Each structure stands twice: as C-alpha cells, then as structure tokens.
Amino acid sequence: MLKKRIIPCLDIRDGRTVKGVRFVDIRDAGDPLELAVRHASGGADELVLLNISPAGENRKTFAKCVERVAENINIPFTAGGGIDSIGDAELLLKAGADRISVNSSAVRNPGLINELADRFGSRCIVVAIDTNRIGDDWIVFTGGGRVSSGLKTVEWAVEAARRGAGEILLTSMMNDGTRSGYSIDITADVSRNVDIPVIASGGAGKKEHFKSVFLNTDCSAALAASIFHYGEIKIRKLKEYLYREHIPVRL
Amino acid sequence: MIAIVKYNTGNNLSLSNALTRLGYDNIITDNGEEIINASKVILPAGGEAAPAMKHLRERELDKLIPPLRQPVLGICLGFQLMCRYTEEAKINGLEIFNCSVRMFPKYDRLPHMGWNDFISVWGDIFRGISRKDDVYYAHSHYAGICSNTTAICDYILPFSAAMKKDNFYGVQFLPEKSAATGETILRNFLEL
Numbered sequence: 001m002l003k004k005r006i007i008p009c010l011d012i013r014d015g016r017t018v019k020g021v022r023f024v025d026i027r028d029a030g031d032p033l034e035l036a037v038r039h040a041s042g043g044a045d046e047l048v049l050l051n052i053s054p055a056g057e058n059r060k061t062f063a064k065c066v067e068r069v070a071e072n073i074n075i076p077f078t079a080g081g082g083i084d085s086i087g088d089a090e091l092l093l094k095a096g097a098d099r100i101s102v103n104s105s106a107v108r109n110p111g112l113i114n115e116l117a118d119r120f121g122s123r124c125i126v127v128a129i130d131t132n133r134i135g136d137d138w139i140v141f142t143g144g145g146r147v148s149s150g151l152k153t154v155e156w157a158v159e160a161a162r163r164g165a166g167e168i169l170l171t172s173m174m175n176d177g178t179r180s181g182y183s184i185d186i187t188a189d190v191s192r193n194v195d196i197p198v199i200a201s202g203g204a205g206k207k208e209h210f211k212s213v214f215l216n217t218d219c220s221a222a223l224a225a226s227i228f229h230y231g232e233i234k235i236r237k238l239k240e241y242l243y244r245e246h247i248p249v250r251l
Numbered sequence: 252m253i254a255i256v257k258y259n260t261g262n263n264l265s266l267s268n269a270l271t272r273l274g275y276d277n278i279i280t281d282n283g284e285e286i287i288n289a290s291k292v293i294l295p296a297g298g299e300a301a302p303a304m305k306h307l308r309e310r311e312l313d314k315l316i317p318p319l320r321q322p323v324l325g326i327c328l329g330f331q332l333m334c335r336y337t338e339e340a341k342i343n344g345l346e347i348f349n350c351s352v353r354m355f356p357k358y359d360r361l362p363h364m365g366w367n368d369f370i371s372v373w374g375d376i377f378r379g380i381s382r383k384d385d386v387y388y389a390h391s392h393y394a395g396i397c398s399n400t401t402a403i404c405d406y407i408l409p410f411s412a413a414m415k416k417d418n419f420y421g422v423q424f425l426p427e428k429s430a431a432t433g434e435t436i437l438r439n440f441l442e443l
Binding site: 071 | 265363425427
C-alpha cells in the first residue's frame with residue numbers, strides 16, 4: 001500500500017535554515033545540511049528545501065547547499081524558491097534535487113509549468129500554492145505571501161495539474177506557524193479536485209494534526225518545519241503514533 | 252569501476268552520489284569502451300523514454316548493452332528501456348525483458364509517488380529484504396507481470412517492481428532514494 005508521507009521543510013536564507021510565523025518574524029533554525037541529514041536518518045520520507053532569499057539573490061549559494069544535501073542523504077528532496085526559468089530549474093536538478101517547485105513565477109507565467117514538465121517530466125515538477133481565506137474564498141498569494149493574485153485556489157490547482165504539475169504543495173498562510181492544525185477545508189477541496197498528489201502544509205503543531213489531515217482529506221503527504229527542526233515532535237515517534245491510528249506510514 | 256549510462260536527459264547525480272556513499276568508484280558515461288570494461292553497468296532513472304532511447308541508438312549502445320555479460324541494472328526509466336516496447340512513446344526498447352511498458356489507468360492519483368511495499372519479492376538482489384519493506388517510487392508508466400518478474404508492487408494494479416533475466420536486473424523504484432532498504436538492494440547488486 002502506498003504510504004502517507006511526512007515531509008520536513010527547510011526554509012533557507014543565506015545558507016541558514018530559518019523559520020517565520022505567518023510568513024514573517026524570521027528566526028534561525030540551524031545549518032541546512034545538518035538538519036537534512038538528521039531528518040533523513042530520523043525517518044522523514046522526503047525533504048523540501050526552499051530558498052527564501054529575496055528573488056534572484058543567492059541562487060548559486062542555494063545550489064551549493066542543494067549539492068551538499070544531495071551528496072549526504074538517501075531520500076528524495078524537492079528544491080524551490082526563486083525559480084523563474086528552465087535554466088534556474090536545471091541548475092538545481094543538476095545539483096542533485098529530485099524535483100523542483102515553482103510558485104510565484106508559475107502564477108505570473110503559467111506556461112512555465114508546461115515548459116518545465118515537457119523538459120524534465122511531470123514527476124519532477126511541484127507547483128507550490130500559498131493560499132489565504134479572503135471572505136468566503138481561498139485566494140492564491142505570491143511573493144512569499146505578500147501579494148494577492150486574485151486567483152481562486154482550487155481553480156489554480158486544477159490548471160497547474162492540467163499544465164503538467166506532478167504534485168501540489170498547498171500552504172495555508174493563515175495557519176502557517178500558528179501550530180493550530182492544518183486547514184482541512186481547502187486541503188480537502190484541492191485534493192478532491194486534482195488527480196495528482198497534494199502535500200498539506202501550514203499549521204502543524206502536534207501529532208493529532210497529522211492524523212486529522214490524513215483522515216479528513218485525501219492529501220498524500222503532510223509538511224511541517226519548526227516542530228521538526230526544534231525536535232518538539234520526533235518524526236519516528238509521530239509515525240509510530242500514526243501507524244497505531246491506522247494511517248499507512250513507512251516505519 | 253561502475254558505469255552509469257548517460258542519456259543526456261536527466262540528472263544521474265543521485266545515483267552517482269549513492270554509489271560513492273557505498274564506497275564504489277563510478278563514472279557517468281556513454282562511451283562504449285568504458286561501458287564494456289566496467290565491472291557493473293547501471294541504466295539510471297531520469298528523463299523521458301523517447302529522447303533517452305534515441306541517445307542510446309545514436310551512440311550504438313542499443314547494440315552494445317544486450318550482449319553484455321557483467322551484471323546490468325536498470326532503474327526506473329532505465330528499467331523501462333530494457334523492456335520490449337513502450338506504448339506511450341511508441342518506441343522499441345532494448346528488448347531484454349519480454350514485457351511492454353504502459354501508462355497506468357487513471358483510477359488513482361498519478362504519478363505513483365512515494366513509498367510502497369511489495370506483494371511479493373524474491374531473488375538475489377533482494378537478500379535481506381521482506382515484503383513489508385518500503386521503497387520509493389515516482390512514475391506514471393509500469394511494466395506488467397511476466398516470466399521475468401521478481402518483485403510485485405500494487406498501485407492501481409499489480410505491476411513489476413523488479414525483473415531479472417540472466418545477468419540483467421531491473422527495478423521500477425529508486426533504490427538510491429529508498430533509504431536503508433534501497434542501500435541494501437544496491438549493495439546486493441554491487442556485490443554480485
């Protein structure tokens with residue numbers, strides 16, 4: 001049986017792992033290589049490495065970081081942040097990333113998803129979506145969550161899948177960093193409407209939140225950052241708990 | 252020296268890194284002589300079937316690989332290229348395994364992405380591996396079950412997770428991304 005995946009995410013700026021609350025108030029969470037190795041040996045199913053340096057800055061530093069991680073871990077990982085072109089994606093794939101993720105650049109230029117999928121194959125392309133509830137609608141935000149695109153989240157996810165995305169990484173901004181649990185309604189809604197895997201992100205604070213998102217939505221994976229980096233939740237313990245709760249996980 | 256066959260389509264670095272971690276010298280090459288002289292040959296994952304097969308033909312590796320006598324391992328796309336025919340790309344493969352490659356019917360999410368265990372698994376490169384061990388997959392095409400099958404996985408339908416014929420081995424999953432289980436399988440192959 002295909003397992004539900006647990007994915008630690010490393011937000012990286014200037015060669016360090018950092019973590020914000022609701023996309024702001026950034027603090028240091030350590031050396032990315034050390035964290036990546038610790039998570040890989042601690043039972044993580046894959047990793048996400050996001051370059052959150054201001055757009056275009058430090059592409060080479062980030063690629064170097066990707067290269068070191070690729071040399072040292074034996075599980076798959078996605079690299080993203082600031083990818084505007086085929087060339088940016090190729091730099092990270094050649095550095096050893098298994099998949100790349102695009103976010104704002106795909107909203108600006110949806111054709112980029114087709115180009116990336118044609119060139120590298122859909123299974124290498126993750127479309128990351130930052131979403132926030134405005135009134136009754138879930139709206140897609142870009143620029144690290146600062147700019148409303150006006151796009152409705154489910155519609156954008158469906159379009160991304162149609163254009164060749166191999167996976168959706170869906171982050172609920174209003175939950176991100178709050179440790180109050182994943183946003184069940186938008187995660188369920190997106191998962192219902194696309195036929196590619198969906199990674200739930202934003203809001204994990206305790207192990208029950210993982211159980212809840214797997215039981216109440218059809219997402220394929222759940223992502224979290226700070227609770228794993230600071231060791232408040234041990235990935236192996238979390239997976240043993242999920243297994244006891246009849247969620248299929250890799251032990 | 253382990254030869255990793257280059258198709259000019261994907262990144263072969265993941266596999267090279269894994270072999271290096273296991274202590275094996277390796278070279279990424281499409282040079283016939285280097286492939287013939289290697290102690291083991293691996294056709295890696297990465298890229299699409301049609302351009303990869305085109306590259307093998309241009310370098311005349313489609314004629315060089317099938318008669319090789321040393322152990323040869325195909326991984327993911329590399330495994331699919333060792334099969335008879337790929338329906339989607341409408342191309343003949345190396346025709347080592349007597350099986351065609353098809354796109355999964357869309358009864359569940361595609362790609363089949365993530366960790367999955369085996370319905371059954373046997374044979375020398377799976378020494379120390381049990382049915383309950385998970386390995387990592389990322390694919391939308393599969394090879395059905397045939398007389399060469401040595402491991403079966405179930406996603407949408409039962410398909411070949413691995414095949415073996417004489418000195419040729421193929422695995423649909425990515426051992427270099429499958430943590431300790433994948434390392435055991437790779438090591439078993441490398442120690443053949």
